Amino acid sequence: MAQEEQSSRSIYTDLDDTSSEEEIDKWQRTFRLWRETLQEHWGMLTDELSVKLSMLTVAGFMLIAIFAPFIATHQPLQRQYQGEAGIIIDKWVEPSLLGADTQYLLGTTAEGFDIFSQLIYGTRAALLVGLIAAFFTAGIGTLVGLVAGYYGGKVDDALMRIVDFLYGMPLLPTVIVLVAVLGPDLWNIILALIILQWRSTARVIRSQSLSLRERPFVKAAQVAGAGDWHIISRHLAPNVLPMTFLYGSFGIAWAILAEAGISFIGLGDPNTVSWGTMLQASRAYSALSFGAWWWFVPPGLCIGLLVISGFLIGRGYEEITNPKIQ
Amino acid sequence: MSGNDVLLEVDDLKKHFKVNQGWIASLMESFGSGEPDYVHAVDGVSFELREGETLGLAGESGCGKTTTGMSLVKLHDPTAGDIVYDDTRLSEASDAEIKQFRQNAQMIFQDPFESLNPRMTVYDTVAEPLRIHDIRNETARVQRALEFAELLPAEQYFDQYPHELSGGQRQRVAIARALVLDPDFIVADEPVSMLDVSLRAGVLSLLDRMTDEFGLSVVYISHDLSLLRHMCDRLAIMYMGKIVEKGPTDQIIENPQHPYTQALINAVPVPDPAVGRDRVELQGEVGDVIDIPTGCRFKNRCSEYIGDVCDQVVPPLEAKTDFEQDIACHLYDSAEGYDPYQDMTGSPSASETGEEPESTPADD
Numbered sequence: 053m054a055q056e057e058q059s060s061r062s063i064y065t066d067l068d069d070t071s072s073e074e075e076i077d078k079w080q081r082t083f084r085l086w087r088e089t090l091q092e093h094w095g096m097l098t099d100e101l102s103v104k105l106s107m108l109t110v111a112g113f114m115l116i117a118i119f120a121p122f123i124a125t126h127q128p129l130q131r132q133y134q135g136e137a138g139i140i141i142d143k144w145v146e147p148s149l150l151g152a153d154t155q156y157l158l159g160t161t162a163e164g165f166d167i168f169s170q171l172i173y174g175t176r177a178a179l180l181v182g183l184i185a186a187f188f189t190a191g192i193g194t195l196v197g198l199v200a201g202y203y204g205g206k207v208d209d210a211l212m213r214i215v216d217f218l219y220g221m222p223l224l225p226t227v228i229v230l231v232a233v234l235g236p237d238l239w240n241i242i243l244a245l246i247i248l249q250w251r252s253t254a255r256v257i258r259s260q261s262l263s264l265r266e267r268p269f270v271k272a273a274q275v276a277g278a279g280d281w282h283i284i285s286r287h288l289a290p291n292v293l294p295m296t297f298l299y300g301s302f303g304i305a306w307a308i309l310a311e312a313g314i315s316f317i318g319l320g321d322p323n324t325v326s327w328g329t330m331l332q333a334s335r336a337y338s339a340l341s342f343g344a345w346w347w348f349v350p351p352g353l354c355i356g357l358l359v360i361s362g363f364l365i366g367r368g369y370e371e372i373t374n375p376k377i378q
Numbered sequence: 379m380s381g382n383d384v385l386l387e388v389d390d391l392k393k394h395f396k397v398n399q400g401w402i403a404s405l406m407e408s409f410g411s412g413e414p415d416y417v418h419a420v421d422g423v424s425f426e427l428r429e430g431e432t433l434g435l436a437g438e439s440g441c442g443k444t445t446t447g448m449s450l451v452k453l454h455d456p457t458a459g460d461i462v463y464d465d466t467r468l469s470e471a472s473d474a475e476i477k478q479f480r481q482n483a484q485m486i487f488q489d490p491f492e493s494l495n496p497r498m499t500v501y502d503t504v505a506e507p508l509r510i511h512d513i514r515n516e517t518a519r520v521q522r523a524l525e526f527a528e529l530l531p532a533e534q535y536f537d538q539y540p541h542e543l544s545g546g547q548r549q550r551v552a553i554a555r556a557l558v559l560d561p562d563f564i565v566a567d568e569p570v571s572m573l574d575v576s577l578r579a580g581v582l583s584l585l586d587r588m589t590d591e592f593g594l595s596v597v598y599i600s601h602d603l604s605l606l607r608h609m610c611d612r613l614a615i616m617y618m619g620k621i622v623e624k625g626p627t628d629q630i631i632e633n634p635q636h637p638y639t640q641a642l643i644n645a646v647p648v649p650d651p652a653v654g655r656d657r658v659e660l661q662g663e664v665g666d667v668i669d670i671p672t673g674c675r676f677k678n679r680c681s682e683y684i685g686d687v688c689d690q691v692v693p694p695l696e697a698k699t700d701f702e703q704d705i706a707c708h709l710y711d712s713a714e715g716y717d718p719y720q721d722m723t724g725s726p727s728a729s730e731t732g733e734e735p736e737s738t739p740a741d742d
């Protein structure tokens with residue numbers, strides 16, 4: 053009724069809505085916009101020296117992890133023996149880097165494992181734990197936070213009670229119990245970390261969503277008839293994404309630290325070499341009192357480097373995104 | 379229910395917001411002690427919007443203009459009362475009818491820095507309603523809408539983000555978004571109040587053109603009477619969630635009757651000083667919107683207070699014998715013979731009209 057009368061008064065009357073004219077290629081356009089945004093962020097991010105160095109460090113560790121079999125000189129968990137006979141274990145060997153006349157760059161352990169090769173393979177474990185745990189903690193946390201913040205009310209209450217419950221559990225002791233129950237396997241450690249760590253992301257994303265959903269641009273979308281999922285995916289998610297990335301990059305660092313801690317107290321995966329298990333073994337065999345610092349200093353340094361890089365990248369990202377969220 | 383030319387009818391609309399949301403309060407409430415408090419943001423507002431008409435909603439900040447506007451486009455579910463669009467009560471409308479309503483009711487928000495998603499380009503912002511309603515010819519329509527909003531050349535704005543635009547340009551984008559669906563009516567909530575004074579005239583003339591070329595019905599919300607005077611066919615003056623005076627713009631501006639309207643108009647600088655008016659100063663604070671006073675809500679600030687009847691009987695908005703506009707004030711005689719003095723203390727109906735039922739659910 054009303055529309056029919058008014059259709060004569062419109063600037064769109066001559067548009068034939070039954071056939072579609074040539075439209076802008078949507079996918080191409082979306083792709084281009086994403087690329088431009090990423091390029092812009094990347095440019096700002098790498099503007100800062102500390103972030104650039106951190107990126108290089110992480111990239112370096114990634115290359116090492118990928119090409120570990122080619123870099124390592126020995127099998128990390130293969131005992132080395134003196135001479136051809138294979139009877140006497142080649143243990144406590146000093147590093148050739150320090151001028152000793154051996155074939156082991158960083159010497160060997162008390163069990164006769166090549167420290168350099170363990171260090172190289174340990175990179176794999178660290179990045180595996182860090183990246184996978186961070187991806188899932190950030191992903192689950194973001195999803196839960198978006199849903200809780202957008203719907204509010206009972207949904208929010210229920211989800212946040214779960215988060216509160218998880219906050220009641222201290223990280224390391226709980227992971228230790230979980231790993232003790234599930235078995236000391238790298239994947240179980242990752243699983244335990246994910247279960248315990250999505251809570252902080254969820255909380256932050258929830259509070260962001262709570263305030264975002266009251267913003268007029270969300271109201272405008274509702275007026276236009278947008279459904280819940282449309283608003284969550286098009287309006288809330290893109291605006292919390294920087295926070296997700298931030299918590300993701302912190303999550304990498306936390307996960308690596310946690311894995312090292314768990315391994316250090318002896319709950320690490322015995323079939324995988326990680327920097328944490330290296331530290332644990334060096335302590336078990338009192339490497340310090342033997343003066344074999346080359347056994348525990350390199351893995352310690354690697355953990356420190358990677359963790360600090362993760363935090364620095366996160367901080368750098370925080371700085372460039374926060375003023376731009378507005 | 380509605381005549382042929384009435385597009386939207388607002389029927390005793392109320393919107394109350396619960397205030398004490400803390401868990402201690404809700405705990406006490408669940409044990410039966412302590413009533414929840416409600417902000418009576420909109421408290422019984424009725425008017426109709428005719429086709430092609432521009433209606434102004436004026437009043438001080440906090441009197442419920444925005445809440446009324448948001449209820450009109452169904453951003454709030456009313457606590458009580460209803461809105462009738464195209465002979466459909468929105469509270470009883472089917473999903474399809476709601477979708478139809480969504481296509482025809484749009485809103486322009488006050489703050490153009492907040493009403494555009496900072497991570498969406500101009501093109502995506504304007505195209506979004508088309509995608510939601512699955513309308514073809516997206517590019518052509520977006521281009522038309524942007525051109526209409528005087529963002530030229532339109533293509534140049536397609537890939538810009540809000541932070542690259544000025545306030546005026548943003549508000550034009552918001553207007554283009556509201557127009558792209560070819561709606562029946564638009565609520566414009568203080569559309570220029572956040573803009574630089576130098577940009578206001580341009581956006582206002584665009585809004586004027588919009589009303590003309592689209593044959594739109596528009597509800598303008600503003601605290602600025604001098605602006606509404608130029609834009610509107612009819613005016614409704616709100617005070618504490620109620621309409622106190624409603625009628626043709628000229629009538630209300632030239633010949634205001636409610637003491638509150640008189641005070642408001644006095645606050646506006648008179649362009650021609652030769653036009654002398656009795657100065658009525660507005661004194662005191664706006665009353666408490668949680669504990670609503672009995673009787674007339676304006677009584678404490680009113681210069682014409684005439685005693686107990688103002689204190690006890692809520693003045694209904696009704697036609698008065700000598701005036702064209704509807705007025706909610708006991709100073710004037712009802713055209714329909716309503717006698718407020720009959721409702722004064724003693725007769726039970728006085729307290730009934732003064733108290734609002736608070737059992738109706740309200741959300742935040």
Ligand SMILES: Nc1ncnc2c1ncn2[C@@H]1O[C@H](COP(=O)(O)OP(=O)(O)O)[C@@H](O)[C@H]1O
Nearest residue numbers: 395417419438439440441442443444445446742
């Ligand atoms: N979402 C809300 N929750 C609680 N109170 C609200 C909400 N929106 C508005 N109010 C209150 O309702 C009253 C009217 O507000 P509003 O409609 O924004 O007034 P106006 O637009 O005329 O300035 C104010 O007291 C305000 O604090």
Ligand SMILES: [Mg+2]
Nearest residue numbers: 440443444445
């Ligand atoms: Mg307002």
